[in-house]
Amino acid sequence: MGQSAFVRGYPGSIRELAFEGYKEAMLDAQIPPKDIDASIVCSAPEYDKQRSPAGVFAEYLGLIPQPTCYLESLCSSSSMGLRLAYSLIKAGLHDVVAVIGFQKMSEISSEESQERMGRGADIQWESPFGTMMPAYYAMYARAHMEEYGTTPDDLALIRVKASTYGQINEKAVFRKPVSLEMFSDQNSPMSGPIASPLRIGDCCANADGSSCIIVASEEKARALSDKPVWILGLGAASASVNLAGRDLFTGLKVAQDAAQHAYKMAGVTPKDIDVAEVHDCFTIAEMMAYEDLGFAQPGQGTELIKGKKTYREGSIPVNIDGGLLSKGHPIGATGGSQIRTIVLQLRGEAGAMQVKDPEIGLIHNIGGVGLYGSVTILGR
Amino acid sequence: MGKKREVDDRFRKFGTVSFTSVTKINDFIDYLEKGKVMGSTCKNCGLAFFPPRADCYQCLQSDMEWFEVSGKGRLITYSTLKYAPVGFGDDLPYSIAILDYNAYKVFGRIDGLIPEEEIKVGMEMVTRVNRLPKGHLNYIFQKP
Numbered sequence: 001m002g003q004s005a006f007v008r009g010y011p012g013s014i015r016e017l018a019f020e021g022y023k024e025a026m027l028d029a030q031i032p033p034k035d036i037d038a039s040i041v042c043s044a045p046e047y048d049k050q051r052s053p054a055g056v057f058a059e060y061l062g063l064i065p066q067p068t069c070y071l072e073s074l075c076s077s078s079s080m081g082l083r084l085a086y087s088l089i090k091a092g093l094h095d096v097v098a099v100i101g102f103q104k105m106s107e108i109s110s111e112e113s114q115e116r117m118g119r120g121a122d123i124q125w126e127s128p129f130g131t132m133m134p135a136y137y138a139m140y141a142r143a144h145m146e147e148y149g150t151t152p153d154d155l156a157l158i159r160v161k162a163s164t165y166g167q168i169n170e171k172a173v174f175r176k177p178v179s180l181e182m183f184s185d186q187n188s189p190m191s192g193p194i195a196s197p198l199r200i201g202d203c204c205a206n207a208d209g210s211s212c213i214i215v216a217s218e219e220k221a222r223a224l225s226d227k228p229v230w231i232l233g234l235g236a237a238s239a240s241v242n243l244a245g246r247d248l249f250t251g252l253k254v255a256q257d258a259a260q261h262a263y264k265m266a267g268v269t270p271k272d273i274d275v276a277e278v279h280d281c282f283t284i285a286e287m288m289a290y291e292d293l294g295f296a297q298p299g300q301g302t303e304l305i306k307g308k309k310t311y312r313e314g315s316i317p318v319n320i321d322g323g324l325l326s327k328g329h330p331i332g333a334t335g336g337s338q339i340r341t342i343v344l345q346l347r348g349e350a351g352a353m354q355v356k357d358p359e360i361g362l363i364h365n366i367g368g369v370g371l372y373g374s375v376t377i378l379g380r
Numbered sequence: 381m382g383k384k385r386e387v388d389d390r391f392r393k394f395g396t397v398s399f400t401s402v403t404k405i406n407d408f409i410d411y412l413e414k415g416k417v418m419g420s421t422c423k424n425c426g427l428a429f430f431p432p433r434a435d436c437y438q439c440l441q442s443d444m445e446w447f448e449v450s451g452k453g454r455l456i457t458y459s460t461l462k463y464a465p466v467g468f469g470d471d472l473p474y475s476i477a478i479l480d481y482n483a484y485k486v487f488g489r490i491d492g493l494i495p496e497e498e499i500k501v502g503m504e505m506v507t508r509v510n511r512l513p514k515g516h517l518n519y520i521f522q523k524p
Binding site for chain 2: 111112114119122123124125126127128129130131132134135136138139140141142143146192193194195196197198242243244245246249
């Protein structure tokens with residue numbers, strides 16, 4: 001597997017961006033393009049001028065005439081790509097499938113990008129009120145605070161943790177240290193209001209980036225790698241796009257449902273997870289993930305971060321690559337980047353980010369505001 | 381040149397910026413003009429929907445009747461925006477929120493005249509039609 005560096009303003013076209021993650025994955029797998037039986041290209045299409053990038057990438061990456069297709073589920077696109085690749089291989093159609101995620105968000109302004117992201121919500125009934133992603137997640141943060149007494153500074157601690165590891169991840173877009181004090185310092189951009197109760201420091205940044213995961217059948221994987229990582233569980237779910245159609249506002253039902261499916265398929269429980277990557281597009285999203293995945297009881301997520309249990313040396317290390325908060329969030333590439341981190345962890349190749357001897361890892365990847373949920377469990 | 385086709389695009393008037401114009405539930409806009417916020421109920425199976433819809437997924441029928449969103453709902457959560465997407469900047473700051481009416485929930489804005497410090501989760505509010513510039517309409521949550 002591989003990923004490009006996540007950057008602001010990638011100085012190249014989308015096919016060149018895709019090449020970066022693909023190249024790292026192919027060098028890692030040590031196979032020629034002709035051994036890839038099919039490719040799945042994953043992103044959110046509204047940021048690109050190119051219609052149907054799959055065919056364009058397949059040609060640029062040397063993956064023609066093999067079949068290719070495009071898959072979209074907002075920010076969880078490449079996790080759904082992994083799910084599709086798994087099913088293609090399990091069905092016996094292919095032996096080796098490349099899942100290529102990418103997003104070049106810098107071609108449009110930040111405001112336009114917020115507006116387009118907001119359109120991943122209900123454009124008929126919600127967008128006309130002036131919605132955007134931080135405000136939606138802020139509504140979950142408010143509900144969590146009201147129900148459990150969570151504070152803005154509890155959430156800020158998640159950003160402080162993210163920055164601890166963002167500083168040692170050379171692929172991250174944000175590599176500066178962040179302290180809790182910065183959230184109350186009016187001169188720090190972290191403290192700026194965006195959508196109450198969330199502050200600027202609670203939000204991840206847009207970025208350009210690509211990722212690539214090579215998925216192979218058991219037989220092929222054993223032949224190709226002396227350290228294969230196995231897909232143990234795949235869970236996915238969907239929920240009402242309109243928040244008015246939901247009952248839960250202190251957690252994401254899609255994450256709970258997807259986690260349940262993934263744990264069942266893998267035959268493991270939350271206690272068995274040694275390392276996790278969760279979808280921390282906002283600090284509150286990581287807090288809810290602790291609870292939705294069963295790492296903490298509902299309302300007890302705060303104790304995990306306050307007790308540093310989700311740090312590298314803690315009982316359940318989470319986002320030891322800096323998460324979306326530090327890496328940046330190139331929508332279609334994000335899931336693939338999370339999967340890459342867990343594969344590195346399970347192989348013992350995560351360098352300064354390495355967690356001690358993990359055997360089972362989990363990836364939690366959410367599309368939209370809990371519209372799509374995907375949970376993947378990997379083992380070595 | 382052919383005859384100009386009549387397009388029922390009443391829904392373009394919904395909200396500050398509408399992203400939809402043609403929908404089968406365009407009468408929703410006429411009710412807003414009359415000061416009423418309406419949901420829809422399936423005449424066949426009785427399932428109630430807000431926001432209203434033309435089709436029932438439960439019994440696959442498309443025969444709906446309107447009901448009025450009335451009485452008090454409870455504020456579940458809200459957020460006050462200090463940044464806005466393109467087209468909404470003039471409305472800042474504003475708060476989006478969800479009211480729970482038990483049988484259904486309503487997503488909308490809180491009346492901008494209510495100071496932020498007076499907004500409390502759990503408070504009872506009512507949904508009222510709100511007139512916007514250029515003939516646009518939405519609904520807002522107010523104190524009863």
